[in-house]
Amino acid sequence: MAEMLLRIYAISKRFGGLLAVDKASFNVRPGRITALIGPNGAGKTTLFAIISGFLTPDEGRIVYDGADITGAAPHMLARRGIARTFQIVQPFAGLTVRENIAVGAHLARPNRVDALAAAGEVAYAVGLGTQLEQSAATLTVAGRKRLELARALATKPRLVLLDEVLAGLNPSEIRDMVPVIRKIADWGVTILMIEHVMQAVMTLAEQVLVLAEGRIIAEGSPQQVAADRQVIEAYLGHGAAARMISGAGHG
Amino acid sequence: MKTYLPIFVVVAVLALVPFVTASNVVLNFLVVTLLIALAGQGWNLLGGYGGQYSFGHAAFFGTGAYVTAILQVQYGINAWFGLLIGIAAGALVGIVIGALSFRWGLRGSYFSLVTLAFAEVLRIVASVAPITGAGVGTLIKLDLRPEAFQFQSRAPFYWIALGLVGLSLIVVRGIENSRFGAYLVAIRENEDAARALGVDTFSVKLAAMIVSAAITAAAGCFYAQYFLFLDAAIAYGTWISIDALLAPIVGGVGTLFGPLLGALIIKMLGESTKLVTGGAPGLDLAIYGLLLIAVVGLAPRGIAGLLSALVPRRFRPPSDPEHHHG
Secondary structure (H helix, E strand, O other): OOOOOEEEEEEEEEEEEEEEEEEEEEEEEEEEEEEEEOOOOOHHHHHHHHHOOOOOOEEEEEEEEEEEEOOOOOHHHHOOOOOOOOOOOOOOOEEHHHHHHHHHOOOOEEEEEHHHHHHHHHHHHHHHHHHHHOOHHHHHHHHHHHHHHHHHHHHHOOOOEEEOOOOOOOOOHHHHHHHHHHHHOOOOOEEEEEOOOOOHHHHHHOOEEEHHHHHHHHOOOOHHHOHHHHHHHHOOOHHHHHHHHHHHHHH | HHHHHHHHHHHHHEEEEHHHOOOHHHHHHHHHHHHHHHHHHHHHHHHOOOOOOOOOOOHHHHHHHHHHHHHHHHHHOOOHHHHHHHHOOOOOOOHHHHHHHHHOOHHHHHHHHHHHHHHHHHHHOOOOOOOHOOOOOEEEOOOOHHHHHHHHHOHHHHHHHHHHHHHHHHHHHHHHHHHHHHHHHHHHHHHHHHOOOOOOHHHHHHHHHHHHHHHHHHHHHHHHHHEEOOOOHHOOOOOHHHHOOOOOOOOOOOOOOHHHHOOOOHHHHHHHHHHHHOOOHHHHHHHHHHHHHHHHHOOOOHHHHHHHHHHOOOOOOOOOOOHOOO
């Protein structure tokens, strides 16, 4: 078995009476794109918040690059090479695109001029090169998603957690964004992505994890997961798999 | 160095004023204006750049003032040395208030209220503690020698106040051009996003609080030497907390020259109100209130923001957002 970059051991998180994540365990291999999918409310974003240090799990352990990082603060994790984007985009609205990205670039570059220059390079890589000097507040949804990505990449991460970077985009914007994500993986950055756009998951991900009601119910290649009985039931309801199979038999 | 040029120009021009007029009224007005600009620049670093709105910068102003005064009166320590200790003491109070409030994650109005509470506690303590002279106040002995940080004429005071303001402008401009400054602004814009990008928000806010407190404390030290009298209502009074935040907000919050510009405007307004109404008590505060409403409602980026909006379009950097569709 290849050395894992990230290992999640039986993570649980409870909000009052709601068990948002229920003993979820999985591994992320380095240099791959792993997708985390699941119905709404399955606990995907909570899991991301735990991995990136914004929430502390009630139980379980997270091991990154051989070290236990459970409960470490977000900025410490960022320094170790874990970057994240936010599902609800969080631009620094009063700053320009370049200044936004420079905040990420400063992690490795204390000098202001260096960071601003590096921000320009990252912006071109994600397709924001022509909007560098414009205010982040003026970006479209697609532009803001790219900005999230650019800021995270500017920290020079080893692992990026992408929380629905394709959500809210139209089909042509998705077509533009998919190659950007693939390019990031080609640089050797490990990607763990939450995504609802199945077409993108099927083309990008090598490994798919399915979370439902806080538990990992399936994992494997996109094709394996798409054919999984439990996965179909989680999305379409109890008995759906049986109906689909019998429907296929009749047809 | 180019980014520091405007500071040198502004300070150099202002330094000429005592050669143009020897009027004590004018110089006194300008000294007080510079004092507010200095206290306001301290507030501006934390509030304008860092987005942490303090309602209690009197805590730092008063500490600087009292430490300078008490060291002289009670311990016979030289006023210039007292100035340095006063600044350090103000910074120390900044560490305490900052560490306590930021450690517990106080944001927005909760932070504002806690800073107000700290300043009020200090005011009440100062109004009963024997070391501050309690209700009687502290009087610094008249000793008109430069070695004692006292001068015959207003001009040296004016130049010293201007020097302190110039120094604060250089410090803040330096922060603007640094990683620390970029992190501070990122925290103002979105604290969670900043954390995700590796910003240690607690340390950055605390550091900003310390520098902010030191600058405002310097204004307090200067106040003590200029007026030679302090009591609790002066040193820790809400008047200075209000002036320190009003000047940068009116002038342009989070801009380098905002506090100076704002201090000039509110002091001119305050003086003309006094002239017109003959000093009806509380009326200047009512005017300030109206001004604050007008600025926040009509020009949220202050006078500096209005001025930059007046700069013709062709002088702006390329790729203006309104003309870009892509």
